[in-house]
Amino acid sequence: MAEHVRVAVIGTGFGGLGAAVRLRREGITDFAVLERADAVGGTWRDNSYPGCACDVPSHLYSFSFAPNPEWPRAFSGQPHIRAYLEWVTDTYGLRPHIRFNTEVEQARWDGDSNHWHLRTSRGELTADVVISATGPLSDPKLPDVPGLAQFPGRVFHSSRWDHDYELKGKRVAMIGTGASAIQIVPAIQPEVARLTVVQRTPPWVLPRVDRGIARGEQWLHGRIPATARARRGLLWLIREFQVGAFVKHPKLMKTVEQLARAHMRRAVRDPALRTKLTPDYTIGCKRILLSNAYYPALARPNTEVVASALKEVRGSTVVMADGTEREVDAIIFGTGFHVTDMPIGDRVIGADGRTLAEHWKDGMAALRGCTVDGFPNLIFIIGPNSGLGNSSMILIAEAAVNYAADYLRTLKQTGAAALDAKPAAVRAWNAEMQRRMARTVWNTGGCTSWYLDSEGRNTTAWPGTTAEYRRATRRLRIEEYDVLLTAAAPALAPVEAAI
Numbered sequence: 467m468a469e470h471v472r473v474a475v476i477g478t479g480f481g482g483l484g485a486a487v488r489l490r491r492e493g494i495t496d497f498a499v500l501e502r503a504d505a506v507g508g509t510w511r512d513n514s515y516p517g518c519a520c521d522v523p524s525h526l527y528s529f530s531f532a533p534n535p536e537w538p539r540a541f542s543g544q545p546h547i548r549a550y551l552e553w554v555t556d557t558y559g560l561r562p563h564i565r566f567n568t569e570v571e572q573a574r575w576d577g578d579s580n581h582w583h584l585r586t587s588r589g590e591l592t593a594d595v596v597i598s599a600t601g602p603l604s605d606p607k608l609p610d611v612p613g614l615a616q617f618p619g620r621v622f623h624s625s626r627w628d629h630d631y632e633l634k635g636k637r638v639a640m641i642g643t644g645a646s647a648i649q650i651v652p653a654i655q656p657e658v659a660r661l662t663v664v665q666r667t668p669p670w671v672l673p674r675v676d677r678g679i680a681r682g683e684q685w686l687h688g689r690i691p692a693t694a695r696a697r698r699g700l701l702w703l704i705r706e707f708q709v710g711a712f713v714k715h716p717k718l719m720k721t722v723e724q725l726a727r728a729h730m731r732r733a734v735r736d737p738a739l740r741t742k743l744t745p746d747y748t749i750g751c752k753r754i755l756l757s758n759a760y761y762p763a764l765a766r767p768n769t770e771v772v773a774s775a776l777k778e779v780r781g782s783t784v785v786m787a788d789g790t791e792r793e794v795d796a797i798i799f800g801t802g803f804h805v806t807d808m809p810i811g812d813r814v815i816g817a818d819g820r821t822l823a824e825h826w827k828d829g830m831a832a833l834r835g836c837t838v839d840g841f842p843n844l845i846f847i848i849g850p851n852s853g854l855g856n857s858s859m860i861l862i863a864e865a866a867v868n869y870a871a872d873y874l875r876t877l878k879q880t881g882a883a884a885l886d887a888k889p890a891a892v893r894a895w896n897a898e899m900q901r902r903m904a905r906t907v908w909n910t911g912g913c914t915s916w917y918l919d920s921e922g923r924n925t926t927a928w929p930g931t932t933a934e935y936r937r938a939t940r941r942l943r944i945e946e947y948d949v950l951l952t953a954a955a956p957a958l959a960p961v962e963a964a965i
């Protein structure tokens with residue numbers, strides 16, 4: 467007989483660990499955290515490429531309940547963020563709940579017993595509730611490039627960095643110019659013989675206002691926690707005020723665009739190269755990137771920017787769509803992740819026997835970014851239309867965790883076996899999301915980005931402030947759900963009616 471737990475959490479990134487801490491605080495100890503890797507950290511474990519760092523200030527990119535007064539820099543690097551997540555895991559006693567090297571291969575809703583049946587790489591278990599915290603940046607996306615399989619050199623994705631491969635003196639092709647690439651390029655440029663940056667669409671890049679945090683500041687934040695809270699609050703307010711330009715008044719972004727142009731002019735003297743690097747869309751349409759080292763690295767003699775897309779690979783030669791050919795020893799893909807087509811969608815099977823991917827064939831949609839009709843007792847942390855382009859995702863994750871906690875309290879208070887989001891409630895919420903999205907810079911800025919699905923719908927971003935999302939997820943509204951009672955407890959129906 468399969469083991470049964472009250473709650474199964476999938477993933478040990480910020481979302482999964484945050485959910486686990488909240489479960490313990492709610493007095494729920496009968497839960498398991500399923501992690502496919504051998505350590506916690508999620509995307510901050512997987513992404514260990516040279517130069518990897520966060521583009522959100524450290525004091526904001528951390529849990530509100532677990533401040534870290536010892537952040538070494540304003541914008542921390544991957545090693546420090548990963549160490550922080552290990553510290554959270556140990557400080558809050560989560561390790562006994564975590565099942566490492568346990569990948570969820572399938573999760574199927576059993577309508578007869580009203581629970582989830584999970585098949586994992588290390589056996590089976592059942593759970594009343596599943597919290598999916600797999601995150602949108604967990605599964606790398608590799609383009610289908612003709613001839614790539616026959617390439618005699620080394621090939622890897624930025625999130626699966628090959629640390630055993632020595633890049634020094636090699637000819638390297640960097641495919642993509644997104645958030646990972648602009649950190650990788652300046653980190654590897656000084657040591658490679660030749661760096662070919664294959665740029666399909668240039669990004670807007672702003673200065674990175676980074677600095678070391680002095681020991682005195684760290685001491686102050688540790689001794690007087692209110693100073694750290696004030697710092698976090700100020701960083702939060704600045705980001706909240708920026709939201710209006712992204713979601714309501716994209717024309718205001720023109721001022722920011724001038725700052726980005728000036729930043730480029732200071733580092734890139736060659737007019738032809740500046741032309742290649744200047745986007746033709748409104749800043750903010752794609753993710754705004756922060757770097758002081760990217761443009762100088764592109765201007766170095768051993769770096770070349772090819773403003774085209776990778777078309778094919780012929781032996782050791784990469785061939786671009788514009789006909790450019792370069793012989794290389796290694797190909798590094800910075801081509802992003804499966805965001806609007808999350809791989810877990812093929813593994814989750816709902817009440818009607820369809821997978822989540824089939825259910826979402828016309829676009830991802832979830833009530834308040836957390837629950838999906840036909841998939842009872844499944845809660846997402848960072849689900850559809852809850853992503854951010856300008857602030858800390860940890861704020862959104864904590865709001866979703868609050869919603870999950872109220873979900874579990876509602877099950878207990880009503881005596882229900884499960885809650886199932888009403889299709890009409892999901893449709894209404896999604897319609898409102900798409901209505902609000904229509905005027906945002908992500909939809910009107912004239913670009914194609916990973917925020918948009920294959921049909922051009924923005925099913926990823928949250929069109930508002932983090933405060934708005936926190937209000938939207940503060941309490942579960944029972945009228946948005948069908949309450950599923952156990953066969954043995956029909957007398958609970960009046961309770962539902964009273965609510």
